[in-house]
Amino acid sequence: MSIRLYLALSIFAVFLLAASVAVPLQSLPALVESDPTLAMTIVTELRLPRALLALVYGAVLGASGAAIQALFANPLASPDITGATGGAALGAVVTAYLVGLATPFAVAVGGIIGAGAALALLLLLAGPRAETATLLLAGIAISAIAGALTTLALALAPSPFAFYDAYDWLMGSLIDRSLPQLAFAAIPALAALMFLVSRSERLDRLALGEETAEAMGIGLAALRRNVIVATAIGVGAAVSVCGAIGFIGLVAPVFARRLTHGHPGRAVLPAALIGATLLLAADIAIRFAPPDRNLPVGVLTALFGAPFFLTLVARMRWSARP
Numbered sequence: 001m002s003i004r005l006y007l008a009l010s011i012f013a014v015f016l017l018a019a020s021v022a023v024p025l026q027s028l029p030a031l032v033e034s035d036p037t038l039a040m041t042i043v044t045e046l047r048l049p050r051a052l053l054a055l056v057y058g059a060v061l062g063a064s065g066a067a068i069q070a071l072f073a074n075p076l077a078s079p080d081i082t083g084a085t086g087g088a089a090l091g092a093v094v095t096a097y098l099v100g101l102a103t104p105f106a107v108a109v110g111g112i113i114g115a116g117a118a119l120a121l122l123l124l125l126a127g128p129r130a131e132t133a134t135l136l137l138a139g140i141a142i143s144a145i146a147g148a149l150t151t152l153a154l155a156l157a158p159s160p161f162a163f164y165d166a167y168d169w170l171m172g173s174l175i176d177r178s179l180p181q182l183a184f185a186a187i188p189a190l191a192a193l194m195f196l197v198s199r200s201e202r203l204d205r206l207a208l209g210e211e212t213a214e215a216m217g218i219g220l221a222a223l224r225r226n227v228i229v230a231t232a233i234g235v236g237a238a239v240s241v242c243g244a245i246g247f248i249g250l251v252a253p254v255f256a257r258r259l260t261h262g263h264p265g266r267a268v269l270p271a272a273l274i275g276a277t278l279l280l281a282a283d284i285a286i287r288f289a290p291p292d293r294n295l296p297v298g299v300l301t302a303l304f305g306a307p308f309f310l311t312l313v314a315r316m317r318w319s320a321r322p
Contacts, residue, residue: 050283061248067203067230086118205265248279283297
């Protein structure tokens with residue numbers, strides 16, 4: 001991917017960041033004239049953390065999706081399809097509502113543990129280079145189990161309002177997130193993102209085949225373990241703060257591989273940029289919902305991501321026919 005394309009994506013993401021902070025455009029100028037201090041507080045305490053969380057969350061989803069797809073040699077692998085997102089949500093819910101540790105750090109740790117457990121179970125069930133059907137079946141099973149256990153945990157929670165409190169969070173929401181929450185999500189997510197980018201060359205070599213990669217000095221066991229741990233840390237921390245947002249980790253790597261001419265490892269960084277841009281654009285779009293309705297951003301990404309996923313499955317199915 002050329003430097004110009006990186007620059008174009010970065011500039012577009014910055015433009016969306018500015019738009020996200022300013023939307024709705026008509027309210028800020030009047031508020032600045034009437035109460036500049038309040039306007040600055042709204043921008044710095046509400047809108048800026050929300051916009052930055054969208055960038056960070058989208059970036060880690062895109063990079064994690066690209067790394068998982070390279071690891072499993074399968075374009076249908078992603079944090080949500082493989083159960084990592086559902087596992088992170090389960091870990092965060094259990095930590096907050098059953099264990100009773102509702103601090104941002106404790107919930108983030110719970111999300112990381114849940115995501116790591118889901119990915120480890122997938123690797124155990126499907127194998128490191130699973131076929132499409134095996135990967136899908138194992139991922140769907142893990143996601144279904146995680147969703148059922150999450151519902152059970154909320155039903156058994158001491159608080160009778162647990163379902164209501166967790167609705168926006170479980171559906172994926174960036175509304176009313178604070179700067180401390182941004183820090184708790186961004187620090188682990190960006191660390192995981194940097195690690196995955198640093199392993200992009202090794203992931204490219206893995207695409208040549210396991211024996212070839214080992215002959216080139218790649219430790220496959222260590223690479224798989226490290227990618228799973230990094231993905232669990234990044235996705236788990238983001239999910240624990242913003243909830244489960246699906247399909248960004250599937251869509252972004254697909255476009256990124258087209259920009260890198262099919263190289264799965266080189267697609268990690270472009271997928272991060274594309275994922276950040278997609279999630280920020282989706283968050284801007286839900287601002288135009290009716291004022292009395294809070295539309296979770298995960299609903300919008302699912303509405304667009306699910307048809308894309310079905311199209312991808314159908315395309316692979318038809319291309320495999322003799």
